[in-house]
Amino acid sequence: MTSPVRVSIVLLIESRGKVGEIMSVLPILRYPDPRLKRVSAPVDRIDRDIRALVEDMVQTMYAAPGVGLAAPQVGRLLRVIVVDVSAHEAGAEPLALVNPQILQAEGEITWEEGCLSVPDLLVEIPRKERLVLSGLDPSGRQVEVEGSGLLAVAIQHEMDHLDGRLIIDRVSHLRRELYRKRQLKAASQVGG
Numbered sequence: 113m114t115s116p117v118r119v120s121i122v123l124l125i126e127s128r129g130k131v132g133e134i135m136s137v138l139p140i141l142r143y144p145d146p147r148l149k150r151v152s153a154p155v156d157r158i159d160r161d162i163r164a165l166v167e168d169m170v171q172t173m174y175a176a177p178g179v180g181l182a183a184p185q186v187g188r189l190l191r192v193i194v195v196d197v198s199a200h201e202a203g204a205e206p207l208a209l210v211n212p213q214i215l216q217a218e219g220e221i222t223w224e225e226g227c228l229s230v231p232d233l234l235v236e237i238p239r240k241e242r243l244v245l246s247g248l249d250p251s252g253r254q255v256e257v258e259g260s261g262l263l264a265v266a267i268q269h270e271m272d273h274l275d276g277r278l279i280i281d282r283v284s285h286l287r288r289e290l291y292r293k294r295q296l297k298a299a300s301q302v303g304g
Contacts, residue, residue, distance in 0.1 A: 135167050135168055135170075135171045136168045136171065136172075137168070137171050137172050137175045138168050138169070138172045138186040138187075139186065139187075140172065140176065140181075140185050140186060140228050140229060141184070141185055141186065141187055141229055142229055142230070142231065142295075143229055143230045143278060143280055143295075144292065145229075147184060147187060147189065148184060148185070148229055148273070148276065148278055149276045149278070150184065150189055150276050151189075151274070151275055151276050152182075152183060152184050152189045152190050152191045152192075152273075152274045152275070152276075153189055153190060153191065154190075154191050154211050155190050155191060155192065155210045155211055155248075157252075158210060158248060158250065158251070158252040162190075162192070162210065162250070163250050163251075165183065165186075165188060165190070165192060166192060166194060166208045166210075166250045167250075168186070169181050169183065169186060169192065169194045169208075170194050170196075170206065170208065172186060173194055173196065174196075176228050178228045179195060179196060179197050179199075179200065179262070179266050180193065180194065180195040180196070180197075180266040180267070180269060180270045181193070181194050181195075181228065181270065182270040182271075182273035182274055183274075184273050184274065184276070185228060185229050185273055190210075191210065191211045191212065191274050192208075192209070192210050193207075193208070193209050193212055193267070193270040193271065193273075193274070194206070194207065194208045194209075194270075195207045195208075195263065195266045195267055195270060197262045197263050197266055200262055201261060201262050201263065204262075204263055207257060207259075207263075207267075208249065208250050209245070209247035209248065209249070209255070209257070210247055210248040210249075210250070211247050211248055212245050212246070212247035212267070212271060212274075213245060213246050213247060214243055214244075214245045214268075214271070215244045215245055215246055215256070216242075216243065216244040217240035217242070217243050217244075218240060218241065218242050219240060219241030219242050219260075220238060220239075220240070220241060221238070221239055221240070221241040221261070221264070221265065222236050222237065222238045222239070223236070223237060223239060223262070223265045224236050224237075225237050225265065225269055225279055226279075227269070227278065227279045227280075229273075229278065230278055230279055230280050230291075232291075232294075232295075233279065233280060233283075233291055235279045235280075235282055235283055237265075237269075237279065237282055239264065239265045239268045239269075240264060240268065241260055241261070241264060242258070242259070242260040242264055243257075243258065243259050243260070243264045243267060243268070244256065244257070244258050245257050245259075245267065
């Protein structure tokens with residue numbers, strides 16, 4: 113059975129395509145952009161702008177490519193996430209949540225994570241293995257979602273972004289400094 117969250121994403125994307133609106137692939141902010149370290153505000157109401165943001169985030173996530181994206185990564189300091197692990201886990205479906213909140217978390221799992229905002233860095237991060245969370249789907253309906261494995265990891269990763277936390281915050285100062293210098297060197301070679 114298709115979940116209400118999946119149906120909402122599909123219907124939003126299909127409906128925008130039918131009326132001729134163009135979905136956008138948004139630029140993804142990269143570390144050390146200071147906006148990535150800010151805490152995101154809750155969404156007061158879901159309107160056309162929020163639905164368009166969700167649609168654009170989905171397209172951006174697929175284009176990157178990635179398994180998740182949080183609104184702060186595209187410069188919008190709002191509590192909105194999208195996740196799709198279906199390419200890695202059978203039976204998984206795309207997920208979009210506004211104002212997500214973890215209701216239950218259990219078990220332990222360590223996963224090597226990457227991040228679209230912190231490219232070329234992989235970090236082993238301990239996470240909760242199973243989650244139950246609530247939030248609003250893109251149409252404004254309250255939903256409850258259960259996830260485990262990669263889905264649970266991806267949700268927690270994206271929710272970290274909502275609170276201004278990045279995977280690079282979980283490494284030593286030395287490794288963070290080496291990463292920063294490597295990125296600066298790469299940027300200077302591209303630009304110069």
